[in-house]
Amino acid sequence: MRVAAIDCGTNSVRLLIADVAGGSLTEVARRMEIVRLGEGVDSTGRLNPEAIERTRKALVGYAAEIAELGVSRVRMCATSASRDASNAEDFRGMVRSVLGVDPEVITGDQEARLSFAGALHGLNAEPPYLVLDIGGGSTEFVVGFERVDAAVSVDIGCVRMTERHLHGDPPTPAEVAAAERAITKVVDNALRKVSGHGAMTLVGLAGSVTTVAALALRLPEYDAARIHHARIPYDDVAKVTTDLLGSTVADRLDLPVMHPGRADVIGAGALILRVIMERAGKASVVASEHDILDGIAFSLA
CATH class of the missing domain: 3.30.420.40 (ATPase, nucleotide binding domain)
Structure with missing residues (x-):
């Protein structure tokens, strides 16, 4: 079909x-x-x-x-x-x-479950999985093996956090600190709700994660095939996040992997990813190009 x-x-x-x-x-x-x-x-x-x-x-x-x-x-x-x-x-x-x-x-719960179904397609990694879908307005946390065991959607996303906290170009240290405090509080609560600390593999979905992965891999252009299922260490995510938050939108637009419509909000997206990895105690994240779209497609068959 x-x-x-x-x-x-x-x-x-x-x-x-x-x-x-x-x-x-x-x-x-x-x-x-x-x-x-x-x-x-x-x-x-x-x-x-x-x-x-x-x-x-x-x-x-x-x-x-x-x-x-x-x-x-x-x-x-x-x-x-x-x-x-x-x-x-x-x-x-x-x-x-x-x-x-x-x-x-x-609903946020439906979004989380569709994202989980899409993310597991073709994935070869150790379960249980903690799947993150970092969007513009919300982030979904889903834990499970072959099916969802627990899921929660929270109101932190790259657009929402930028509009609330990151007003400078580049954002000031005080703005970044305020955003990090807000993100940390929500992330800690979400991880408790889904028992995310016990997951063996962290999988990250959507444009913030894949752009951070592309930057960490130092790709000369955005290459979905090279990004898909690449495992990115925490230290690389932290460095990319620091670099993005310390640069202007114009500087970010010069990066060869950057979509023009993402340049003004990617700093917040990277910060959300870094905080989640830090609070969940995960040494790496597997970037996935399969996400909620794939889950929606499977639901139609």
Whole structure:
């Protein structure tokens, strides 16, 4: 069955078109657009009309590709920003008009379970796993073996933490310290809830983690094949985090692996990853290019 999975988060909207048969998935196309749907939601509680329009334009392109490639079933999941917004119906109406399907505004728990299902695809590492999905508005913590044992979604993400704390360019030491205190408090609570300290393998998903991995690997350009399942030591994550938080947005844009839409928030994303590794006592993280999109695709089969 050829399916289309769409994940619309706080920072990006992504598409996976895949052929799914039994427990196997063959990727046909994978796309990502930074639309910053959740811009300002943390402070206003509403989706910005300009952000909805940016998302609409991305979805128009996705709809054309879905039609061209003969997709049988489509599922779109909308996560943190659309959960938090008081005008989410404006967003849902736009999606219906473009894609012909309703977006599912999934809960944090559903998001965590879909991410876990996607992350385990093709993974060869020692269980139990602690899977992290660091998004723009939230981060999901999931622990399990072949299935989920415990999951929690918390309101720390690269966009949310940047908007709350990291206002300087580069952020000041006081701003970084305030962000780290806030992140640490939430992370400690999340790790207790899912018993994350007992996991043998830490797996990190989404753009903050894969960008940090690309920088740690010193890649000359973003290379998903080299990033996927790369194991990145804590010391390398810490160095990349320090470098990012000490640089300006313009400096980050000069990095060959940096997506332009991620440059202003990657410092916060890296800090979240570093704090989680530190508080969970993990010496390394396995970066995964398989994530909630893959989980959505499997759910359609």
